[in-house]
Amino acid sequence: MQNTTEKESNYNNLDKMSVAEILKDINYEDKTVAISVSKALPQIEKLAIAITERMKAGGRLFYIGAGTSGRLGVVDASECPPTFGVPFDMVVGIIAGGDGAIRKAVEFAEDDTEQAWKDLSAYNITDKDVVVGIAASGTTPYVIGGLKAANQNKITTGCVVCNSGSPVAAEANYPVELVTGPEFLTGSTRMKAGTGQKLVLNMLTTTVMIQLGKVKGNKMVDMQLSNYKLVDRATKMVMAEIGVDEATAAELLKKNDSVRKAVDYYNQNK
Template sequence: MNFKKITETPSNYNDLEQMDTNTLLKKINEEDQKIASAVALVIPQITKLVDAAALRFEKGGRLFYIGAGTSGRLGILDASEIPPTFGMPHERVVGIIAGGDSAIRKAVENAEDNTTQAWVDLKAHNINENDVLIGIAASGTTPYVLGGIHKAKAHGILTAGITNNPGSPLAIASDIAIEINVGPEFLTGSTRMKSGTSQKLALNMISTALMIRIGRVKGNKMVNMQLSNEKLVDRGTRYLVEGLGISYAEAEKLLKTHGSVQKATEAYNAL
């Protein structure tokens, strides 16, 4: 397939080793400032994905991320934040990385080149047509991700691809292509930099907007967050004080009784 692999094109800068630290940091920052603008251009595709995922979620569907290396880790990071932030069960948003959980910390040799393992990994979660699969690959050519996307499509599962190479195999294979062109990396080919940051921004948008759409947020508050430490208990208590006009002590007791801001609010209003 003939397409331009932007993620492998030479950096706009040369002789990096001859730059002083301040210059290096300024140039990296200059490149980073291009990322948000590139993400803004794909908001229509992200909108389509979130709306489609929300419909499936309301029917009990789930969201899966698959990726290798940095892309896989970013998917796992986003998925792992859903339960504490929105109070959703761990199995509703699932991140899967080539090579398994050990690859989160240490690269697993040749794992990303396996074209069949992603589907094996997804079947272990009983993925079905009610679910949504997002493949993440800066290059858009990762065999592990492409194999999973092709199999999922063959089984009637909605697929999306987040890639930094427009026109890549992942973009072509996916039902919804999110092609974020951030240009060459500061360090040639190091897609953990601009490409990875753009993927993180897109994933933040997808999961946060999805959780808002399905009712896990009220106003601008995380009313279903898990109360896993004193900071979060205090935050939830203050939400109730503000929202219900009650004392801090009463709000704290109410929160601890019902386990979330939303449930506490519903119980209070039902009195």
């Protein structure tokens, strides 16, 4: 395994740099992340297709991870219901140490090889579902154990890691390997590695939801109307789609709770 995420930073004497120098060098390193993701596009495509197929058959997507990786999974999962109007348990983020670990690190939680499967089993996971392990290093025991157990139970597995040839990738049916390289701050994988993982998770769920019909044109027609900004956005979407005035669009949304339903209701009753 080539563990580049733990390699010495390309920069030294960080504590002697000016603020401008620190920011410039971090920004330079961040620019390399998108290139790493682009090289993994064929792997990302295979995983996105696999997830789409399982979800079309009624399956769910589970993310498992520890630390920053686990938090990224929880964030992506939590954003799917408001963005795409899907049930809260259609995409599930599970972090080693439980929800308390989202805010405060739980010591040694990532080292338990048995716990991930216990956490997944609490959701009555089946072979219709997909489990994606997220691990910057690709060596996290919690994730390795979870993927191994999922494979033993004939559940489709994937991963997003930031080193090549890792134990996590070896357990995944559909591995995504981003070689993001040494961090600006040596070993701080919340930086480039975390950014790369976030980009991939954005790509996966957005692509899958488009394939599942949760987007029309380029609009989030099933988004939840949970604040005034989103209500205003939805009102404009309805106005543009069916050519009604603002008051009519607002009334249609009030009756139907989503852009899609408002437009369908209008078309069926005009």
